[in-house]
Amino acid sequence: MPMALEVEGLCKSYGKKEAVRNVSFSIEEGKIFGLMGMNGAGKTTILRMLATLLRPDRGDARIAGHSIVKEPDQVRRCISYLPDEAGAYRTMKGIRYLEFIAGLYFSDEKEQAECVERGKNICGLGEALDQKINTYSRGMTRKLVLARTVMTRPRLAILDEPTSGLDVLNSLDIRKTIRQCTVEYGTAFLLSSHHMQEVHTTADCGAIMKDGQFLATGTIAELLSQYQAENLEQAFEKAVRGI
Amino acid sequence: MMNLLRKELSELMNRQTVLSLIVSFVMIVMIGTMVTSLMSQEVAGGATVHIIDEDNTPLTQSVISLLEEQGCSVETGSDFETMAQTKQWTEAVVFPAGMTAAFENHETAELPVYTELTTTSAVKMSMTAGSAERVIDALKTCLADQYLDEELSFLENPVKSKPYTRANGVTVQVSANAVITSLAMFDQVMPLVLFLLVVLTAQTIITAICSEKLDKTLETLLSAPISRGKIIGAKMLAALLVSLLYAAVYGAGFLCSILFTAANGQTTENIDISGAFSEIVQTRTAIQELGLQMPGAAWAGVIAQLALTLAIALTAAIILGALTEDAKNAQYACMPIVLCTIFPYMLSMVSDIRGMEGAAKWLMLAIPFTHTFIATSCMRFHDYALFWGGMVYQAVFLGGVIWFALRLYSSDILFVHSRKLRGNMKKSV
Structure with a gap:
């Protein structure tokens, strides 16, 4: 299976604090990788480096064969990034927001229209798309921004805490959408989460992080087996607390 | 209450605010100093009067003496064009030849008043203007002294100023104020x-x-x-x-x-x-x-x-x-x-x-x-x-x-x- 992402020795410091230390991993096309870690573990820094927003101090990553250090412009054509608790332009209508994002990725009008159509189907907001975003609930906004992330059919979708602050049903809808996109578009997902259950049910593989380093990485089954745990929550606790 | 106040202050008074306050303070001091200095220079400049004495009579001499007694620094010259170019005169009053003779005939005299226009700032012009009025007032005082015992109607308004404005090396008969207002x-x-x-x-x-x-x-x-x-x-x-x-x-x-x-x-x-x-x-x-x-x-x-x-x-x-x-x-x-x-x-x-x-x-x-x-x-x-x-x-x-x-x-x-x-x-x- 071709690789959507290959990370090699990624490092990043903020002043004297080492936020990410020599991180390496890879994701196959159409697979979901879950980054698990406590607050401040370095998850968002990794995601921002892969989204070409931060420059690594050392190391590199290749997304669909393009280096994030040497070819950030090409990388941006292959990725789509959803920041933690990201909003949308509040005074825009939902549909206009999807059209705006489609316009950033495609110059051809037909491709733009197809992209928006995909976005409409993915978010499932129906007539609410004709309303302004400032009238949306948190769940609706999240569905809209997730739809704009995946409607461009990126090779790699980078999602920072995609279900953070959502109720159970909205979270379930988001997870279903993610799984559906891997099948339909072959998109690979890199998502960070505090919810072990979410990673357990959504991801194919993952990594547990602490203080900017990977403590363990592998498929979900491998992680459970490595820590002799019944679920990821147990595995995470054992890994982080060193039990 | 103090707890709330402390929280609000700590949110508002961060490093950025303090830096902004320091920069503001420095700039306000600079603005204040520069404006005050410029204004005092302009006002000080206003104490100098420029006269072109084409008449050169005891009356005009007494006007100049009176102005000096009043604390004015009087500078005289031959013609405004030359003085504006060489001595940076910005305003001058001309005592035209025959002015004293006109007064002796109990006639009103016309005094050309020249203004060099270098800016269209009304505030700046109002600060530098005023020397012409001072000269005319002095002239009226001298005339009143000279004709103390006579009841003459021309003394009510013995002079009429005739404004000339110079700009870009050209002189035109127009009031500088009218130009600036326009x-x-x-x-x-x-x-x-x-x-x-x-x-x-x-x-x-x-x-x-x-x-x-x-x-x-x-x-x-x-x-x-x-x-x-x-x-x-x-x-x-x-x-x-x-x-x-x-x-x-x-x-x-x-x-x-x-x-x-x-x-x-x-x-x-x-x-x-x-x-x-x-x-x-x-x-x-x-x-x-x-x-x-x-x-x-x-x-x-x-x-x-x-x-x-x-x-x-x-x-x-x-x-x-x-x-x-x-x-x-x-x-x-x-x-x-x-x-x-x-x-x-x-x-x-x-x-x-x-x-x-x-x-x-x-x-x-x-x-x-x-x-x-x-x-x-x-x-x-x-x-x-x-x-x-x-x-x-x-x-x-x-x-x-x-x-x-x-x-x-x-x-x-x-x-x-x-x-x-x-x-x-x-x-x-």
């Missing part, structure tokens, strides 16, 4: 509009970028396949268009106020319309003769410089917006732009920046916005070297701030709230 409609209002435009648009763009950062829509934009230049360009263009809309609305409002005032004056005031109209036409003709009328190309130049100033202010706002950490600080972040605008604006109101000397002048010219505040003055008084020099400086300055903005938006600084700007700027994506 030009003030644009020259006094344009700086105010410019000041409001710069401050409003800068504030708008800083707040917009700040909310983009908070909503994390900026991260979405910057990770999309679109160049940083296009993102910054679109932001600047949008803000520029909005600011031009503001300018159009201000301009239209100002025009309406003039039309309404004129219409109101015509219907309610009992004025001599034809007389007033002929005076306006006369002043307009004089303005043309003095070379103060701006042709279309000059207006285009001034508008181009206005656009450059707005572009600099907007780019600076884009930079400041990127460095602002939260919405509360967005208000303070605009302060450097406000101060750099208010400084030349105030000085252009009370002084002639072009006529300043030494370090103060260069300090003022180093502020890129200054050049737009003096642009019309440069054009009216044919100071083309300063105008074009200023425009080149503004263009270079704009290039510099755009380069810096592009570097900033390609660096870590947007997402790393660290004050180590240099270090993070090096880490360009």
Whole structure:
């Protein structure tokens, strides 16, 4: 299976604090990788480096064969990034927001229209798309921004805490959408989460992080087996607390 | 209560606020010192009177002696043109040949009063004017002493001043005040509009970028396949268009106020319309003769410089917006732009920046916005070297701030709230 992402020795410091230390991993096309870690573990820094927003101090990553250090412009054509608790332009209508994002990725009008159509189907907001975003609930906004992330059919979708602050049903809808996109578009997902259950049910593989380093990485089954745990929550606790 | 107050203060008084306060303090002290110094120079200059004594009689000598007794420094010369060129005279009263003879015949005499126009600032002109009145008052006093025992009607108004204005090397018989009043409609209002435009648009763009950062829509934009230049360009263009809309609305409002005032004056005031109209036409003709009328190309130049100033202010706002950490600080972040605008604006109101000397002048010219505040003055008084020099400086300055903005938006600084700007700027994506 071709690789959507290959990370090699990624490092990043903020002043004297080492936020990410020599991180390496890879994701196959159409697979979901879950980054698990406590607050401040370095998850968002990794995601921002892969989204070409931060420059690594050392190391590199290749997304669909393009280096994030040497070819950030090409990388941006292959990725789509959803920041933690990201909003949308509040005074825009939902549909206009999807059209705006489609316009950033495609110059051809037909491709733009197809992209928006995909976005409409993915978010499932129906007539609410004709309303302004400032009238949306948190769940609706999240569905809209997730739809704009995946409607461009990126090779790699980078999602920072995609279900953070959502109720159970909205979270379930988001997870279903993610799984559906891997099948339909072959998109690979890199998502960070505090919810072990979410990673357990959504991801194919993952990594547990602490203080900017990977403590363990592998498929979900491998992680459970490595820590002799019944679920990821147990595995995470054992890994982080060193039990 | 104290607990709440402490929390509010700690949120408002951060390092950015303190820095902004220090910069404000320094700039206000500088503005105050410079304005006070300029005003005292102007007032001191007003104590000097210039007289061209073509009559040279005991009466004119006694007027000069009286002025000196009153504490005035009296300078005399042969003709105004030469004295304006060589001694930088800005005003002079002429005692014409035959003036004393006219008084002896109990006739009113006409006194030519010359004014050298170097600026269209009404405040500056009002500060320097006044020496002619002083001379005429002294002359009246001397005449009253001379004809103490006589009941003469001509003594009620023995002299009539005949104003001449000199500008761009040309002298025309017109009152300098009439010229300034006629030009003030644009020259006094344009700086105010410019000041409001710069401050409003800068504030708008800083707040917009700040909310983009908070909503994390900026991260979405910057990770999309679109160049940083296009993102910054679109932001600047949008803000520029909005600011031009503001300018159009201000301009239209100002025009309406003039039309309404004129219409109101015509219907309610009992004025001599034809007389007033002929005076306006006369002043307009004089303005043309003095070379103060701006042709279309000059207006285009001034508008181009206005656009450059707005572009600099907007780019600076884009930079400041990127460095602002939260919405509360967005208000303070605009302060450097406000101060750099208010400084030349105030000085252009009370002084002639072009006529300043030494370090103060260069300090003022180093502020890129200054050049737009003096642009019309440069054009009216044919100071083309300063105008074009200023425009080149503004263009270079704009290039510099755009380069810096592009570097900033390609660096870590947007997402790393660290004050180590240099270090993070090096880490360009």
